[in-house]
Amino acid sequence: MTDYARRHIRFGWWSLLVFATAGLVLETLHGFKVRAYLDVSNETRRLMWTLAHAHGTLLALVHVIFGVTVRGAGEWTGRTLRPISSALMGASVLLPGGFFLGGIVFYSGDPGLGILLVPFGAVLLIAALFLIARATGDTKTPPAR
Amino acid sequence: MMLLSRHVRKRQFAVGIGGLAATAVAAGLGVTMSQNAVPPESRVAGRPVQIQGAGFVSSQTCRPCHPSEYASWHGSYHRTMTQVATPDSVATSFDNVRVDEVPGEPMRLQVRGPELWAEFNDPDGAGSPRIQRRVVMTTGSHTQQIYWYATGRSRMLGQLPAIWLVEERRWVPRGAAVMRPSGPPHSETGAWNGICVACHTTDGRPQIDTPFGSRPVTTQSASTTSAEFGIACEACHGPGAEHVGANSLPQRYRLHLTGQADPTIVRPDRLDPKRSSQVCGQCHSFWEFPDAPSERRANVQGLPYRPGDELAATRFIVQPTTNLESDTMKMLLADDPRFVRDTFWSDGMVRATGREYNGLIDSPCFTKATDDNRTLSCFSCHAMHRARDDVRSVESWADDQLASGAQGNGACLQCHARQDVSAHTHHRVGSAGSSCYNCHMPYTTYGLLKTIRSHQISSPSVRVTIETGRPNACNLCHLDKTLAWAAETMNRWYATPVPALTGDDSVVAAALLTLLKGDAGQRAIVAQSLGWRPAQEASGTAWMAPFLALLLDDPYDAVRFIAGRSLDTLPGFDSFRFDFVAPPQRRAAQRVRALEIWRDTRTRAGRAAPALLFNPDGTFNAAVIDRLRRERDNRRVTYRE
DSSP states (O other), rough: HHHHHHHHHHHHHOOOOOOOHHHHHHHHHHHHHHHHHGGGGGGHHHHHHHHHHHHHHHHHHHHHHHHHHHHHOOOOOOOHHHHHHHHHHHHEEEEHHHHHHHSSSSSSOOGGGGHHHHHOOOOOOOOHHHHHHHHHSSSOOOOOO | OOOHHHHHHHHHHHHHHHHHHHHHHHHHHHHHHHHHTTTOGGGGSSOEOOOOOOOOOOOHHHHHOOHHHHHHHHHHGGGGGGEEEOTSSSSOOTTEEOOOSSSSSSSEEEEEEEEEEEEEEOSHHHHHHEEEEEEEEEESSEEEEEEEOSSTTTOOOOOSSEEEEEETTEEEGGGGGGSSOOSSSSOTTTTTIIHHHHHESSSSSBBBOOOOTTTGGGGBHHHHOEEESSHHHHHOOOHHHHHHTTTGGGGGGHHHOOOOOTTTTGGGGOOHHHEEEHHHTTTOOOOEESSSHHHHHHHOOOOOOOSSSSSGTEEEEHHHHHHSSSSSHHHHHHHHHHTTTTBBBTSBBBBBBBOHHHHTTTHHHHHHHOGGGOOOOOGBBBBBSTTTTTTTTTHHTTTTOOOOGGGGGGGHTTTTTOHHHHHHHOOOOTSSSOOEEEEEESSEEEETEEEOOOSOOOOOOOOHHHHHHOOOEEEEEESBHHHHHHHHHHHHOOOOOOOOOHHHHHHHHHHHHHHHHHHHHHHHHHHTTOOOOHHHHHHHTTTTHHHHHTTOOSSSSHHHHHHHHHOOOOTTTTTTOOOOTTTTHHHHHHHHHHHHHHHOOOOOOTOOOOOOOOOOSBBHHHHHHHHHHHHHOOOOOOOOO
């Protein structure tokens, strides 16, 4: 149990560091008016990388919240947690990674082929959220003090 | 207790989820209602409306997939050629403005909420009664902006009596902005519905009940529509519905990855040079309907030409060099004998702007080319979308939409590669005299109160100047030189035969001969050149002011305007302001003032130049000037701008 909680809390904070830094990089591109990012002809890249940053950051927070939730929930078994953990990890790689790759090479308004990773990541995220939501229904509420 | 608690929790959960769903629905409704705050075009009355049909989908549909192309088009003057008039789209303020530059009583402009209103004399009413009308549409945004009001009769538009000059930031009477003899104001009511709609919108359909001009416009009604105001994506790429349908699914990635052309849409730059130029030529040409039935069909269904089609299949391109003897041309000339003469030089070269296609298709780089890769087309020099690597701002690119590599000699050097340009030009490399454009595309076409480069590629020729009256490139820069000088120079450099010259051609500067003897269009060309910096550098400016001052008295408003503008560029005239539409007495006083400034700032340069009609003592050669002015070509000049 503790392993899962630690694993996601650690992953979440490190992930948050990475994507917050990515946000800083994007702001720097704005600050220096880098045409490869800001030109209207690179609007698709800007959108894709913004989405990568946003999804990565939010998923990092989800990991932290999930880790805290697992730590507070005493009854979740490894059987319950393993698929959730795997799905969340997969989503955290595929979603921001797909957006990022989709913005490297793109076709006018269409992102590059990396975007194909995104739907898989989205399915994993939805599945993880569903499993978490279902598992919370089975958790006993700790007695109020 | 535990069961009850679980039941309560489930109910709270359901309530929470329901609340979220209700919030989402409310947000969706809010967005929908805010979009509906602007009434749909189909419900708009009193002006032409934008209604997509016949496969047209509008630029808003193109935008999500082609953001870069959309953005460069959005920054172009093609988009803003026709706009719905709003406080944001007009180029000047309408907020309680009085405009004196109109015939009769001043025009008054007002902003009423989101609406613009004007009070003026009705150009269509007997006795020109005072009327108030809502201003609903604009034409242009680059050099001039014209305003159209709802007449109150169907969707028929009338034109305000004054237009706004964008660069000069001033109002002028509508009639003063075109090359036309001064005369009583005339109505332009219905002109937008009957004429402008064809090229200033996308898939315009006049839908006037009877042919425009066949009956008094006040008895006609119009249900004019277009797919989109302005020259939008589908004007050049064709209707987009099939393309949108074919590319809504991710299978479009097959085209991305293979680089194959999409057969569901036209890319003008992928057409052969002749067909691609016709895409531009559908509007940038002098054309007429082949016959009356085709005009009636277009009136209802829009023009049948689609990008990629053969333009001549559905249009009669007026080109005197090739179809002067055609039945259609004879019919048009029978209707208006000045039909050709007003728009073309006597050798058939077009002399009005906006007809660049006519010039292109008579250019040797087009007519003599046998290889598509070395055939001149509009895209040899122009780019309809700003390139990604173009360092210019959108505003700078939009000025003439030149491709980034075509601003200098690069356009011509694509085919005419030369190791040593100056060996051909006999001018210093990088100088105005070594510019391909300046010698082979001189400023000999006129429109919108300025001259632009001829788009018929030609070489300077004194013989042609003598035969047609069209100033040659040498004498448009070397304004102080005679035709004889130009002929001898070209004979020496290029072995061009020296044509027979008159006495004046040998002793009086060619520019002055044209300025004093030419028709209004020719005078405008020389007046503009006198304000052109390369010509001023080549010819000196000390002698120019008195001749420009002569033109301040010209019978044509447009010539006076250009002369005044050129005068402003001369040393000492920084604070001089000439009002070309002021009453004659005031203009005469301003002319005297111009001469005073010239006398006060005059230098010795050009003081004793016979070719510039100065006597050895520095006085004017008044006898010759008067004689040449008496010989002026006073024929009526009415450009189809």
